[in-house]
Amino acid sequence: MAKTLYDKLWDSHVVHVEPDGTALLYIDRHLVHEVTSAQAYEGLRAAGRKPWRVDSVVATADHNTPTTNWEEGIAGVRDPFARLQIETLDANIGEFGAKVYFPYLDKRQGIVHVIGPEQGATLPGMTVVCGDSHTSTHGAFACLAHGVGTSEVEHVLATQCLVTRKMKNMRVNVEGPLARGVTPKDVVLAIIGRIGTAGGTGYAVEFAGSAIRAMSMEGRMTVCNMAIEAGARAGMVAVDDSTLEYLNGRPFAPKGAEWERAAAYWRGLRSDLDAKFDREVTLDAREIKPHVTWGTSPEMVVPVDAAVPDPDREKDGLRREGMERALQYMGLKPRTPITDIRIDKVFIGSCTNSRIEDLRAAAAVVKGRRIASNVRLAMVVPGSGLVKQQAEREGLDRVFREAGFEWREPGCSMCLGMNPDRLEAGERCASTSNRNFEGRQGVGGRTHLVSPAMAAAAAIAGHFVDIRRWS
Amino acid sequence: MDKFTVLTGLVVPLDRANVDTDQIIPKEYLSSIKRTGFAQGLFGAWRRDPEFVLNQPRYKGATILLARRNFGCGSSREHAPWALMDYGFRCVIAPSFGDIFFTNSFKNGFLPVVLSEAEVERLFHECAAFPGFQLRIDLERQSVSSVDGSLAMRFDIDPFRKHCLLNGLDEIGLTLSHADKIRAFEAQRKAQYPWYF
Numbered sequence: 001m002a003k004t005l006y007d008k009l010w011d012s013h014v015v016h017v018e019p020d021g022t023a024l025l026y027i028d029r030h031l032v033h034e035v036t037s038a039q040a041y042e043g044l045r046a047a048g049r050k051p052w053r054v055d056s057v058v059a060t061a062d063h064n065t066p067t068t069n070w071e072e073g074i075a076g077v078r079d080p081f082a083r084l085q086i087e088t089l090d091a092n093i094g095e096f097g098a099k100v101y102f103p104y105l106d107k108r109q110g111i112v113h114v115i116g117p118e119q120g121a122t123l124p125g126m127t128v129v130c131g132d133s134h135t136s137t138h139g140a141f142a143c144l145a146h147g148v149g150t151s152e153v154e155h156v157l158a159t160q161c162l163v164t165r166k167m168k169n170m171r172v173n174v175e176g177p178l179a180r181g182v183t184p185k186d187v188v189l190a191i192i193g194r195i196g197t198a199g200g201t202g203y204a205v206e207f208a209g210s211a212i213r214a215m216s217m218e219g220r221m222t223v224c225n226m227a228i229e230a231g232a233r234a235g236m237v238a239v240d241d242s243t244l245e246y247l248n249g250r251p252f253a254p255k256g257a258e259w260e261r262a263a264a265y266w267r268g269l270r271s272d273l274d275a276k277f278d279r280e281v282t283l284d285a286r287e288i289k290p291h292v293t294w295g296t297s298p299e300m301v302v303p304v305d306a307a308v309p310d311p312d313r314e315k316d317g318l319r320r321e322g323m324e325r326a327l328q329y330m331g332l333k334p335r336t337p338i339t340d341i342r343i344d345k346v347f348i349g350s351c352t353n354s355r356i357e358d359l360r361a362a363a364a365v366v367k368g369r370r371i372a373s374n375v376r377l378a379m380v381v382p383g384s385g386l387v388k389q390q391a392e393r394e395g396l397d398r399v400f401r402e403a404g405f406e407w408r409e410p411g412c413s414m415c416l417g418m419n420p421d422r423l424e425a426g427e428r429c430a431s432t433s434n435r436n437f438e439g440r441q442g443v444g445g446r447t448h449l450v451s452p453a454m455a456a457a458a459a460i461a462g463h464f465v466d467i468r469r470w471s
Numbered sequence: 472m473d474k475f476t477v478l479t480g481l482v483v484p485l486d487r488a489n490v491d492t493d494q495i496i497p498k499e500y501l502s503s504i505k506r507t508g509f510a511q512g513l514f515g516a517w518r519r520d521p522e523f524v525l526n527q528p529r530y531k532g533a534t535i536l537l538a539r540r541n542f543g544c545g546s547s548r549e550h551a552p553w554a555l556m557d558y559g560f561r562c563v564i565a566p567s568f569g570d571i572f573f574t575n576s577f578k579n580g581f582l583p584v585v586l587s588e589a590e591v592e593r594l595f596h597e598c599a600a601f602p603g604f605q606l607r608i609d610l611e612r613q614s615v616s617s618v619d620g621s622l623a624m625r626f627d628i629d630p631f632r633k634h635c636l637l638n639g640l641d642e643i644g645l646t647l648s649h650a651d652k653i654r655a656f657e658a659q660r661k662a663q664y665p666w667y668f
């Protein structure tokens with residue numbers, strides 16, 4: 001029978017199935033970070049259990065690590081709770097082990113979803129889990145990558161398996177060329193705008209079509225990263241030449257004859273031509289414009305040349321109330337043109353958009369210019385130490401600094417504000433991250449999700465601008 | 472894990488759709504390395520508003536949360552069900568849930584119940600109309616009913632999850648009862664695809 005990519009990944013990892021369909025799925029790669037692992041290791045310890053396969057674990061500290069004061073060492077972590085979590089991870093990895101650990105201050109440390117692929121620790125055909133919902137990012141490599149909760153982190157550590165059920169299959173086709181200035185971030189925001197934040201719930205989503213195939217691996221990661229914002233626990237893209245080119249030579253990728261064997265297998269990781277999907281959605285890439293969110297959910301998004309929507313025109317009562325609440329929280333009036341919205345801060349970073357191509361795109365926009373006087377803080381936070389190094393080799397740090405941006409150490413930073421990088425109440429931010437939930441970037445903070453180029457342009461102009469008209 | 476069999480309790484209505492886990496437990500409260508002590512952070516930002524439902528005396532002591540569609544979307548933080556339980560909730564009823572939150576709940580003996588939009592709407596009306604409105608959740612019979620029996624609804628649940636909840640089973644222990652199968656699978660995978668090891 002014809003299979004989808006997801007069917008193939010699923011079938012090749014099922015260890016056991018209960019009569020009701022509950023399955024044990026074997027896990028190849030387990031990414032661990034400081035915020036969701038402490039209780040899992042504690043659970044292991046309390047039950048006297050050991051990790052099943054230490055070699056599956058790749059660990060780093062990223063969520064609450066500061067992006068300044070690195071020269072002070074661990075003392076630079078001013079928040080005692082953050083420090084305790086970082087030190088607890090150090091101790092847990094010390095006690096239980098890992099294939100590789102990139103601790104705080106290591107030059108290869110970074111956001112867990114950036115370093116997995118960067119190190120070749122994420123490979124096609126794998127099952128990947130992490131106690132973080134944006135694990136869907138790794139699906140760009142034709143992996144079955146799920147975010148899991150802490151009990152599941154403990155379960156996978158102890159048994160190498162996840163107790164789960166098969167999801168349904170959805171394919172999102174994006175066909176045609178993207179217009180100039182339109183990026184993978186805009187594509188995924190457009191997809192979420194179309195299907196809604198719960199549109200993918202219960203599905204594994206494959207992103208396909210010529211626009212996806214034309215994207216770099218970094219672009220595909222941006223799209224898969226936000227699958228969870230459409231409700232889908234896993235997003236994925238089939239293997240092609242771009243996948244193999246990206247991985248070849250990475251530290252944990254196979255080498256020599258083994259690489260050849262692996263690559264031959266990986267090329268089969270695509271949906272069969274006549275595979276059936278439970279749901280298919282198709283978008284015309286030519287029609288996608290740069291997108292900006294206006295509300296407190298990623299589905300509250302419009303093209304940059306549109307205006308803030310009017311709740312009075314929404315027929316569904318529950319949705320209307322949601323819109324009204326969002327507008328109030330965001331301090332916006334209906335029908336305000338998006339390009340009239342002025343901003344206070346700019347954040348370029350997060351596992352959605354902190355890789356080298358993102359930084360290049362943003363640098364190209366700001367080069368030779370200065371941030372607007374109403375912008376209090378504009379910061380660039382590379383996704384990993386290696387991204388940072390590469391950017392510095394290319395002189396991008398200088399471009400940003402000269403434009404008035406702060407150039408920081410890697411980490412999650414203001415994506416969720418668990419470290420000192422936060423929005424103050426009422427501050428409005430152009431952010432390349434993935435969540436605009438209330439308080440996500442700081443209590444009372446107002447987040448607008450955009451692409452790196454759009455964030456950079458907003459920093460220079462002081463308000464949102466249509467990057468397609470930027471010269 | 473705690474068992475879940477029958478629960479009779481006061482219902483508190485949270486009339487908002489898409490309540491994400493960042494709202495259920497804001498990140499300010501995620502710095503702990505323990506599984507308990509999150510009650511204070513539950514809906515931390517919203518609770519600053521004296522009008523917020525959880526601050527209303529009539530809902531004091533509630534154990535059942537009534538919510539709208541897509542409850543628990545967003546972040547994978549298991550602190551969300553931990554906080555709900557810490558506060559005293561044992562069950563949440565909604566028309567749909569975020570996938571990860573839904574799974575996390577079962578791992579902690581916290582029951583998420585899916586009812587239709589119409590049924591949930593009905594319960595919101597009952598809550599508003601009758602102060603002290605209680606529901607009885609019977610997991611074995613998969614039923615939600617009013618205490619006087621005037622209202623009865625059925626819900627679906629995976630048999631495996633139901634079994635684990637009813638008996639308060641340790642899932643890791645259950646999975647390890649298949650250790651031989653896992654080992655055999657692993658050995659075969661390693662032989663066939665050595666680059667994953």
Ligand code: SF4
Nearest residue numbers: 134350351412415416
């Ligand atoms: S960058 Fe943001 S979304 Fe990504 S892992 Fe870190 S906190 Fe989560």
